[in-house]
Amino acid sequence: MTTEPAVLVLEDGRRFEGRAYGARGRTLGEAVFATGMTGYQETLTDPSYAGQIVMQTAPHIGNTGVNDTDKESAKIWVAGYVVRDPSRVVSNFRAQRSLDDDLETDGVVGISGIDTRAVTRHIRSAGAMRAGIFSGAEYELSATEQLGAVRAGAEMAGQKLSSVVSTRERYQVPAIGERVGSVAVLDLGVKTSTLNYLAERGLDVEVLPESVTVDEVLEIAPDALFYSNGPGDPEASESHVELLREVLKSGVPYFGICFGNQLLGRALGFGTYKLPFGHRGINQPVLDKLTGRVEITSQNHGFAVDAPREGVVDSPAGFGRVEVSHLSLNDDVVEGIRCLDIDAFSVQYHPEAAAGPHDSMYLFDRFREMVLARRESPAGQLPTASSEGDHE
Incomplete structure (x- = not known):
């Protein structure tokens, strides 16, 4: 030593x-x-x-x-x-x-x-x-x-770090088992386990650099869009917010985690703010308001979405009805967003936590079902709270 x-x-x-x-x-x-x-x-x-x-x-x-x-x-x-x-x-x-x-x-x-x-x-x-x-x-x-x-060092507020951590070139991860569709993943700092879990749900994964344009995304014609976790201030990522808004308007289903949750919040018209010391670790309790279950989650975020905790509200940006789906049981921070009139949802934590816990792995299955529903019916929506069923 x-x-x-x-x-x-x-x-x-x-x-x-x-x-x-x-x-x-x-x-x-x-x-x-x-x-x-x-x-x-x-x-x-x-x-x-x-x-x-x-x-x-x-x-x-x-x-x-x-x-x-x-x-x-x-x-x-x-x-x-x-x-x-x-x-x-x-x-x-x-x-x-x-x-x-x-x-x-x-x-x-x-x-x-x-x-x-x-x-x-x-x-x-x-x-x-x-x-x-x-x-x-x-x-x-x-x-x-x-x-x-x-x-003299830089403060985290105002920093756009996705350009530092994102892939420079597109690459693919093929679906494992029966193929159900394709997903475009915007790499804002994506983890290997995230890509593996998406592929295990039968999705061909197309990983895109953070500099990709909306035209390039739509040219791929994915069955769904996914925004990954990542570092930095969501307020400094307006280009990603605008891209997401355009894709949501096209009807492509969306799932975001962590940074992807903050960017969905901003795309829907809500604000974000910096937490005093953030949530980091693999023992963070979160309430799933749809089922009443408590999930122990893995988290790493210093920013959060500023949205009404209770009830259904209209998206300030015109994307229909929205509700907060998950809440932190430590400090009541918004931990998830669910859109009711478009196929989009997100969570602030890591359902892909490779080191555990695995309480939230069902979210990848929910995303898979969304893709299947969308392919079967262009008007397919997220399952309602009553039809989602229990998860373990």
Whole structure:
């Protein structure tokens, strides 16, 4: 275990001394905390964590190592990584490398040995904020210089990061089993498991770069459109909002998750806002208002949709009736939207959580049924609450 010093510096001046972990140097980003006790590899390789210094609230991280199978993308995307006690050994038959090996290979500057509970409590009180990790030669900078670097960094509000994480070229993932249709996936930071789960529902998946135009989408003539998770401020993604509005007008069914939920909200005419410290982790309770069931969900979002929590309302942008379908049981944040007059719905969490939980996998089945219904009848609508049935 290294004894090289490192320091985490928050933009309000708080400093937390620890040990260097992963690559050495300087990194800047928004400091956030993730509450999952497992799934650290999926978190690190999730593109929607781009630009963020992620701190794990679970104290012991790295004991199962890393492998190539569980990666959600080709690289680690977090700007920096903070843990309390990194595992000294790797003990898992699936492990191919240690976690710190991958952090060093991908150039991710981290820190260990700090009181992550104290940092978490501070962020919960003061809110997510800019931060920096300094190790190696960067540790030798004065406290004033380090704080100046942090305060000169970009704030998450106003950032459009989809262009950083999106694919540069179109590519396909073929349907698995019986083919039921095709789906165009706008890659705003899509995860590998999302594409796999769509393909397993019999959908030919056409993955598109975030710069695609509405004409290019309609030229493909997909049976449905899907917006993925992704990093950044939804208010800075108006081009994606306008594209979605045009596709919705054409009658193509839509399903969005996370960032895709925020963009549907904006396309329908609602606003979005930044949460004080966001929801991140794989233990977030959500109420499905259609069934009354509580789902334990995986989440990573710092922004949310501002829409009426109760009742059916008219879309301010003219897309008919809309209702909030899911709510956070922690803070009443909107966790899902359901359109009643067009084939569109979305959720703010990750039903594709590869590390679990799997309570929300039924949403992919709901999307599949929407595609089937649309193909059978051009006027096909989302199933009503009474016809959707139970899910486990």
